[in-house]
Amino acid sequence: xxxxxxxxxxxxxxxxxxxxxxxxxxxxxxxxxxxxxxxxxxxxxxxxxxxxxxxxxxxxxxxxxxxxxxxxxxxxxxxxxxxxxxxxxxxxxxxxxxxxxxxxxxxxxxxxxxxxxxxxxxxxxxxxxxxxxxxxxxxxxxxxxxxxxxxxxxxxxxxxxxxxxxxxxxxxxxxxxxxxxxxxxxxxxxxxxxxx
Numbered sequence: 487x488x489x490x491x492x493x494x495x496x497x498x499x500x501x502x503x504x505x506x507x508x509x510x511x512x513x514x515x516x517x518x519x520x521x522x523x524x525x526x527x528x529x530x531x532x533x534x535x536x537x538x539x540x541x542x543x544x545x546x547x548x549x550x551x552x553x554x555x556x557x558x559x560x561x562x563x564x565x566x567x568x569x570x571x572x573x574x575x576x577x578x579x580x581x582x583x584x585x586x587x588x589x590x591x592x593x594x595x596x597x598x599x600x601x602x603x604x605x606x607x608x609x610x611x612x613x614x615x616x617x618x619x620x621x622x623x624x625x626x627x628x629x630x631x632x633x634x635x636x637x638x639x640x641x642x643x644x645x646x647x648x649x650x651x652x653x654x655x656x657x658x659x660x661x662x663x664x665x666x667x668x669x670x671x672x673x674x675x676x677x678x679x680x681x682x
Contacts, residue, residue, distance in 0.1 A: 491563045492519060499566055503531060503576070506555040506569040507671065512576040513584040515544070517566065522557075529554050531570055550574030595670050598657065602664050615661060623665055629658045 490499060498516040505512055515533035517525065521541050524532040531552035532543040545551030552570040559566055577584040605615035618626055633655035640647040663670060 489563065490522075490559060490566075494562075494564050498534060498536070499564060501531075501533065501566040501568050503552055503568045503570055505572050505582075507571075510583055511585055512552070512570070512572060512582070513544075522566075525554060525568070526557070531568055544576075545573065548574065548578075550576065552576065595656075595660070598660055599664065599670060602661055606664070618658075618661055619665060623662070626658065626662045626665060630655070630662055633658050 492499065497518050499518075499522070501515050501517045503512045503515065504510065515531070516536060517532070518534040518541075521532045521534045524530075524541065524543070528543070530543050530545070531554055532541060534540070535542050543551070551573040552568070553573060554568055554570050556569040557566055558569070572582065575581055602615055605613045606619045608616065610616055618629065633651065637648060637651040637655050640651045660670060663673070
């Protein structure tokens with residue numbers, strides 16, 4: 487890591503903690519040089535408490551640790567951005583984030599997965615998702631193949647339906663993944679491995 491400007495901020499550097507997947511801002515803490523060294527060596531977010539005047543590791547009492555994935559610094563070398571995996575509520579009030587209504591990149595895929603899971607759990611016969619799930623993996627696989635073909639045809643014929651057909655394909659693919667107990671995040675993790 488580049489040399490940080492500790493003197494500029496009275497030997498304490500603000501550390502913004504962000505969920506490494508959702509990008510939700512979880513908390514703000516302060517690190518001195520010792521807290522940063524401990525964070526880097528243990529892989530657990532460790533801070534300097536301005537009120538208690540001591541080093542503390544997040545989760546040492548609650549068990550809700552922040553496992554560090556990456557530490558970045560800003561252009562002035564006086565602020566840190568810590569990307570971490572949240573092992574329980576970050577906030578002492580039991581919330582995921584210390585910031586009320588903190589935005590995250592919880593995207594439409596995650597929301598759609600939740601909806602698919604809910605439809606399957608509800609077993610409502612009028613739900614297309616549940617009917618598809620009930621028909622079994624062979625029928626779902628056929629639908630994925632059919633939708634992939636429709637995306638290809640829409641692209642070749644340039645009929646303006648590539649977007650809607652792609653949405654159909656992704657929806658059916660998500661249903662298939664859920665029947666296999668695979669989260670879409672596993673697919674993203676595989677893509678990330680391939681990009682290295």
